[in-house]
Every structure is written in C-alpha cells, then in structure tokens.
Amino acid sequence: MGLVRAVRDIRTIKRLLTGAEQEARSAGEEVPGPEHLLLSAAALPDGTAARALARVGTDAAALRSAVAAVHADALAGLGLETGPAPATSLAAPAAGPMRTSPQAQQVFQRAVELSGRASPAGLRGVHVVAAVGELERGTAVRALRSVGVEPEQLLAAARAEDGLPA
Amino acid sequence: MADLPPLPAPDDPEAALAAVVALRRLAARLEADAVTEAVEQGWTWAQIGEALGISAQAAHKKLATEVRARRGR
Incomplete structure (x- = not known):
C-alpha cells in the first residue's frame, strides 16, 4: 500500500467511524451498528455511497427515518406507542475507546477487505455499502426492506458503482 | 391495566428479536x-443503584457522564 493511499484511508476511516458514532449517539445509542456505518458512509466526501444508495432509489435521510420507524414499529407490535418524538440523543461526548457492535465491526472489516480489491485501490463509502448489502438480518436490513430495498439490490448497486467483481 | 397485545409469536423470531432490540433501546432511554x-x-448514586438493582459504583460508571452532560445543557 502506498503511503499516500494509506494516509487517505486513515482519514476515511476516521471520518467513517466518527460519523457512525455521531449517528448512533444522536439516535440515543451508545454503540454504532451497521445502520450507523451506512449512514456515515453516505456522508463521506468521495460520494460513492450516496450514489449507490441513489441507484436503489433511497438516501441517508430516508434510511435514518426508516431506522427510527423500524424500532417504533417493533414497539408498536408490543402495544407500546412511543409517539412521533425522536429518541433523545445522548448528551455526553463519547469517552474512552470507540466501541462498535460486532456486526458493525464485521461490516467495517469486510469494507476494508473489499477496498483492497478495488480499482483504484482505497477505501470508499461504497465498500461499506457493499458490506452492508451482504448482511441478512438486523436493524440495517429491516430499515432497507422498509424502504423497499433488498440487501442484494444494495450489493448490486454498490458493485455497479465501484466496478467490484460480482 | 389494559390488556397488552400478545407478544410476537415465537414462530416469528425475526419480529420477536427486532422487538427485543427496540425494547433495549427504549429501556436505555428510560433509564437515562x-x-x-x-x-x-x-438522589444519591447508592439510592439510584438500589432502585435499579445494581451497585452504586455500577450506576455511577454507567450513567454519571451522561447525567452530568444533560444537567449542564
């Protein structure tokens, strides 16, 4: 790996993880999951994740709402109406080493793996999108399905966006 | 007390587990x-811990930073 690419990847990783943490905390969650990585990837300056989402007819704002709706619907299924008010965001700044859910770690590691095969090489948001597209269940998948996107469609869109091998 | 609807059927683990995730989030929000x-x-942290069924130290470690941040804003 060239030094220039290594430095760029480190910047991307920092942006991606910091963004995921902010997404999680503003939704009242301490630990980011795959859905927060996906939302953070969509905001990366390389623009590839946002374009892959656009290919399947969605965007970060729609997915953010879908994540909240998925949780609200699950509670409604138990007879708990939490109302339209958004979850209270955590007020304290994140402290200590960053933690992520095991699934978010898996997505991150897979994205890094995919970035090594990409041409041009280097981690981009679309690699996170592809890794999320390989998930089968969990909040991210439920949120995607609620906006009419199957994970396989997201994976295909990510591959088309980045020229990844099928 | 009003009757709650039945819990998601065990034959639909996907819905039941999604409900567990949502309940955990709700519980964390209610706790904070x-x-x-x-x-x-x-209240002291000892009293809070007692009410939550955890030690004062555990309650403090888990929530003191968040409580301080909320009170400061």
Whole structure:
C-alpha cells in the first residue's frame, strides 16, 4: 500500500467511524451498528455511497427515518406507542475507546477487505455499502426492506458503482 | 391495566428479536431520563443503584457522564 493511499484511508476511516458514532449517539445509542456505518458512509466526501444508495432509489435521510420507524414499529407490535418524538440523543461526548457492535465491526472489516480489491485501490463509502448489502438480518436490513430495498439490490448497486467483481 | 397485545409469536423470531432490540433501546432511554431526574431530585448514586438493582459504583460508571452532560445543557 502506498503511503499516500494509506494516509487517505486513515482519514476515511476516521471520518467513517466518527460519523457512525455521531449517528448512533444522536439516535440515543451508545454503540454504532451497521445502520450507523451506512449512514456515515453516505456522508463521506468521495460520494460513492450516496450514489449507490441513489441507484436503489433511497438516501441517508430516508434510511435514518426508516431506522427510527423500524424500532417504533417493533414497539408498536408490543402495544407500546412511543409517539412521533425522536429518541433523545445522548448528551455526553463519547469517552474512552470507540466501541462498535460486532456486526458493525464485521461490516467495517469486510469494507476494508473489499477496498483492497478495488480499482483504484482505497477505501470508499461504497465498500461499506457493499458490506452492508451482504448482511441478512438486523436493524440495517429491516430499515432497507422498509424502504423497499433488498440487501442484494444494495450489493448490486454498490458493485455497479465501484466496478467490484460480482 | 389494559390488556397488552400478545407478544410476537415465537414462530416469528425475526419480529420477536427486532422487538427485543427496540425494547433495549427504549429501556436505555428510560433509564437515562429517570436517573437524570433522580439526580435532579437529590438522589444519591447508592439510592439510584438500589432502585435499579445494581451497585452504586455500577450506576455511577454507567450513567454519571451522561447525567452530568444533560444537567449542564
């Protein structure tokens, strides 16, 4: 790996993880999951994740709402109406080493793996999108399905966006 | 007390597990809100821990930073 690419990847990783943490905390969650990585990837300056989402007819704002709706619907299924008010965001700044859910770690590691095969090489948001597209269940998948996107469609869109091998 | 609808059927684990995730989030939110209010009302961490069924140290470690941040804003 060239030094220039290594430095760029480190910047991307920092942006991606910091963004995921902010997404999680503003939704009242301490630990980011795959859905927060996906939302953070969509905001990366390389623009590839946002374009892959656009290919399947969605965007970060729609997915953010879908994540909240998925949780609200699950509670409604138990007879708990939490109302339209958004979850209270955590007020304290994140402290200590960053933690992520095991699934978010898996997505991150897979994205890094995919970035090594990409041409041009280097981690981009679309690699996170592809890794999320390989998930089968969990909040991210439920949120995607609620906006009419199957994970396989997201994976295909990510591959088309980045020229990844099928 | 009103009858709650039945829990998601065990033959639909996907829905049942999604409900567990949503309940955990709701419980965390309720806990942070309630502990902040308790501190506002002058409760000690020992009293909060007792009410939550955990040690004072565990309650403090888990929530003190968040409570401080909320009270400061």
